Amino acid sequence: MTLDTPTSAPAPAAHAQESDAVLAQLGSTPNGLSTAEAAARLNQYGPNRLAEGKPRPALLRLLRHFRNILIYILLGAAVIKAVYRDWLDFWVIATVAVVTALIGFIQEGQAERALAGIRNLLSLSAHVRRDGSWIEVAADTLVPGDIVRIRAGDKIPADLRLISANQLEVDESALTGESVAAAKSTDSSPHDAGVGDREGMAFSGTAVTGGAGVGVVTATGPNTEIGHIQSLISEAQPLATPLTLQLDALSKRMALVIFVAAAAMTVAGRLLHDDSPRDLLTAAITFAVAAVPEGLPAIVTITLALGVQQMAKEQAITRKLTAVETLGSVTTICSDKTGTLTLNEMTVREIVTPAERFGVTGEGYRPVGEVHRASDGSAASLSDFSLAALVATVARCNDAALAQDGDEWSIVGAPTEGSLVVLARKLGFDPAGHTRLAELPFDSATKFMAVLDRDPAGVIRLMVKGAPDRLLERCTTELAPDGSTQPLDSTRWHAAVDELGATGLRVLAAAWTRRDTLSDVAVESVRDLTFLGLVGIADPPRPEAIEAVRLCHSAGIRVAMITGDHAATAAAISSELGLADDDATRVVTGAELQRMSDSELSAIAPEVTVFARTSPEHKIRIVRALQSRGQVVAMTGDGVNDAPALRRADIGIAMGINGTEVTKEAADIVLADDDFATIERAVAEGRRIFDNIQKSLMFLLPTTFAQALVVLTAVLGGFVPPLQPTQVLWVNLVTGVTLSIALAYEREEPGVMNRPPRDRSTPVIDRILLPRIILVSILITAATIGIFFFVLGTGSDFAVAQTSAVTMLVLGQATYLFNCRFLRSTSVTPRVLVGNRVVWYSIGILFAIQLTFIYAPFMQAWFDTVPLGPREWGIALGFGVAIFLIVEVEKAIVGAVERRRSA
DSSP: OOOOOGGGOSHHHHTTSOHHHHHHHTTOOTTOBOHHHHHHHHHHHOOSOOOOOOOOOHHHHHHHTTOSHHHHHHHHHHHHHHHTTOHHHHHHHHHHHHHHHHHHHHHHHHHHHHHHHHHTTSOSEEEEEETTEEEEEEGGGOOTTOEEEEETTOBOOSEEEEEEEEEEEEEOHHHHOOOSOEEOOSOOOOTTOOGGGOTTEEOTTOEEEEEEEEEEEEEOGGGSHHHHHHHHHHHOOOOOOHHHHHHHHHHHHHHHHHHHHHHHHHHHHHHHHOOOHHHHHHHHHHHHHHHSOTHHHHHHHHHHHHHHHHHHHTTEEESSHHHHHHGGGOOEEEEOSTTTTBOSOOEEEEEEOSSOEEEEOOOTTSOOOOEEETTTOOBOOTTSHHHHHHHHHHHHSOOOEEEEETTEEEEESOHHHHHHHHHHHHTTOOOTTOEEEEEEOOOTTTOEEEEEEEOTTOOEEEEEEEOHHHHHTTEEEEEOTTSSEEEOOHHHHHHHHHHHHHTTOEEEEEEEEEESSOOOOOGGGOOSEEEEEEEEEEOOBOHHHHHHHHHHHHTTOEEEEEOSSOHHHHHHHHHHHTOSTTSOOOEEEHHHHHTSOHHHHHHHGGGOOEEESOOHHHHHHHHHHHHHTTOOEEEEEOSGGGHHHHHHSSEEEEETTTOOHHHHHHOSEEETTOOHHHHHHHHHHHHHHHHHHHHHHHHHHHHHHHHHHHHHHHHHHTSOOSSOHHHHHHHHHHHHHTHHHHGGGOOOOTTTTSSOOOOTTSOSSOTTTHHHHHHHHHHHHHHHHHHHHHHHHTTOOHHHHHHHHHHHHHHHHHHHHHHHTSSSSOSOSGGGGSSOHHHHHHHHHHHHHHHHHHHOHHHHHHHTOOOOOHHHHHHHHHHHHHHHHHHHHHHHHHHHHHHHHHO
């Protein structure tokens, strides 16, 4: 017998075939394979393990992260400082370069850990039938055609086509994202059925929660559904963040400018002034030291790290620093439904009895709320016999229990049954005095549960709860408003079921009949019932998620729901959340998406509100389609099936409570509370972080350029530079450790969530801010050279003039810091003096250090400084205030021009 190769194994179509056909196609029987046949197949198919790629040496992976222009600039600056034997600055800059590379190195290992996490999901052993007998074998020895037995508590070791199922329920949340266990049977499914709709399949890595079953192995190792997800993770390469791209572009431009300017300065000095090569080399090195913004990576890293701390307080744990800033650029959030947008606590919303329709208030498992009549809004109670009968039936025909821990309420048992217990508590139903005499557990084949119950009055009733269609076919009467019975109106009840289902509710029915004698409950005895009514159950939206969605819309961010749930349920929740701005919820199912080409999906993706019944491949296609339209996409998820899409998205967000370890490893951010509102708060924080990085750059670049421009002007003008190389290093050091860091602590500006997302193609320094960099560079340069010549002109010696120039540089940067606190609004306001204590701490430390630089004898010896008098201090402070005011005038002019353009 020749078996198909793994790449053409019949597993993908196994769910669409009857089990006998699958057995025949695999060359197997219900008695299993022989030991010899299993060994032969193991040689052909390989072990039932997920592929492990050959790891690259850690040293090579680390060195790869030094291939960055910003790192090159830092290393070049470090070499220059080593040439000057300034070992302190050499080690500081070298450390920054190494730390920057280490951050990327550490992040790179997260993908490998995600893949390893998937491998840890697989079972270690399996009960298999070999040579006609049941034995336990290592799971990695399973082959297609093996017959495997599974039962409650087992982890399924391979993909199986079920050939028998006895009340089998499987937790497939890792694959489908749905928290409710899937009921399994031996039925086949349509060829295009999604993973969550394949009732006759059991998948590797999922867990059996109830019942038992037997299946034939259809796929092993990398050919399983979970193996396919692993390959998607390895293929889904993460994208560079907007900040990374923009800083890379900025660094390359700066490197080019520094190189060209240094070369031009050297040539000009030689041709125009016949300077010696040694002097020109010294000037060029001084220029490069002055022009390289050594503090740039450190400032960005510190700002992002502070953002990480703040987000942690908001329950968002950040695993990648740059993810903080990328959140500020997000244009679309693709969110899972269950537990993120909803409470993941099933709640009864509507009740329909033969006499009346009722609405139910309250959310989740907290037994607080009321039941009111739909006809007039009046409160209902158990004095209404038809309501009391239904509530008693769903409460007694139930195995769940309500538990309280302080202010928290939870359910022990199935969520759907738990919602019925909560309903009974809201109405004050007391189970005391009731006795369960017999029971028939829920079966996926019959789709109902039945109990024989004796009430406090001694009346014995058979109470049944389950799928409406199954109960209606076993009922002959329905409860009349007066408590008697009347003929069953099946047409009316089927219409009511359709109406409730169309609103996204999960519908259960209840029925009973009186029994005069005790007996066991069997399926055939569940007949001639009296229909009591319907219960509509939903997982309600989180109240805070509704407000968070509204805030996202006001911030120009679209929210789309991607769920494994049914279309009607998802659309109903979408409407309650207000996901569609125009109340027109557009829903696309996984089957419809499967038929679309990539270009067709790309065309409609930005307008779709809900993607229902999706698979892992669908989620990646959705993310790619949105990204192809220029969207910056944040993707949430909790199951293993979400991991590939999380890695592909610009921002992957995993659930901290219900999320798998694989998903968390693949994500950029983990929500500690699984709450969508936390994402909205994180977006606001991301925008604040970008604002602060932009402020830091707007401070750092012109002040750095001014230092270099002073040297460049001196060479081109043919006069002795006002600054020595060591003095330039001093200014870089003191401002870098004080002023540059202060702006990282700026608070969120008003209206941060009322502006649209930043276009990722827009540079960090846009066309409005670029002229300001040029202006400030010229102003500080002019003030520095001006005070240098002014002091020389008064007859002071050269050392006084140089010390005054250094002081001017420091004071000019200190005053300009206040301009940078508000980039697009005026700083001539009392607000500029409050709101960020770190600004004042930084200025205080700066002045203390600068006074030491000027007046301490050991500093005078090191840096050739001399004490300054009140006149020099006054001139420097006056120039600093002038710089501040001129920049504010520029802000006002640019603001007026922009307002006129937008009018």
